[in-house]
Amino acid sequence: MIRSLTAAATLALLAAGCATPYSPAPLATNFGTTKQQKLQAASHWNTIARDVADKLSARIPTGSRLFVNQHSDASAFERAFASQLTTALVDAGHSVMRTPDGAMRVGVETQAIAFTADRPQHRHAGLATALGAGVWALYDIVEYASNGPAKAALATVAAADAYTWFQSEFASGDTPSMEIIVSASVTDASRYVARTSTAYYVSDSDQGLYLPHVEKQEPKLPPMKAFQVVGGE
Known part of the structure; x- marks a missing residue:
């Protein structure tokens, strides 16, 4: 009993130590997930x-x-x-x-x-969510396929297509x-x-x-000077 109480008290102290009631500056947090075209x-x-x-x-x-x-x-x-x-x-x-x-x-x-x-850009919390949703959306297509290896192959293709379908909402790249x-x-x-x-x-x-349009300017040549040559035969 005493050991249980000691362990509970220790856990309570550790939990309390994780939450700082005061901070010298506001803690940085993320905004809720939004989408931008x-x-x-x-x-x-x-x-x-x-x-x-x-x-x-x-x-x-x-x-x-x-x-x-x-x-x-x-x-x-x-x-x-x-x-x-x-x-x-x-x-x-x-x-x-x-x-x-x-x-x-x-x-x-x-x-x-x-x-x-x-x-960073995190499009999904996990790939299984999109893949699962895709398989569900294409369920009827798989059901009408023949039984055996053909049906299994079509299910695999359908899952891959569904994953591509749901990922297509997001722009490619970073x-x-x-x-x-x-x-x-x-x-x-x-x-x-x-x-x-x-x-x-x-x-x-x-x-x-x-970016703003900037007219290209021709390079300016330095002003020319005329020199008078004196002398000769």
Whole structure:
């Protein structure tokens, strides 16, 4: 009895030692798991342009005249996105003008942020979960197969296909080091009428598409000086 009480007291002390009631700084913890889309094609840009148009349309007064503004150093993404957003706003029934006179301005801003490379990405707590779900989803296919080795082989293929199916939701490769924040706003002379901001991953190999366009300048030659030669025969 005494040994049991001693062991319980020891465990209680050890447990108490694991929980520190005071700390010189807040303890770092992870956010709850979320998902963030990765832009990998121009069609993805079109998809988010239509999403942005829908969000802005919900706040824009009916009958408003709009002008999609674009700054001179816009990136390749911003130039394409402004064009796609113009199309999406026209399709939504808005009057999109060619000049800014008398129209509210629609502006697109992109902020590219580079994080540390090789950030961890844990897609599943365990492979068995996805594989099990996949086998269940393809159960009917396996049931209609013939008995014996053929059925066993089909079950194996079905499991592999199911695993691929459930994994296809996630972008391949490591977590990208670059993310972009895409903000779109509708403004009049003095205020924001509507605004939306969303963050996306982008492929590291495509970073140049999201960085500001810089005009290449020809190298400047130093000014030439004329010298007068005196002398001769």
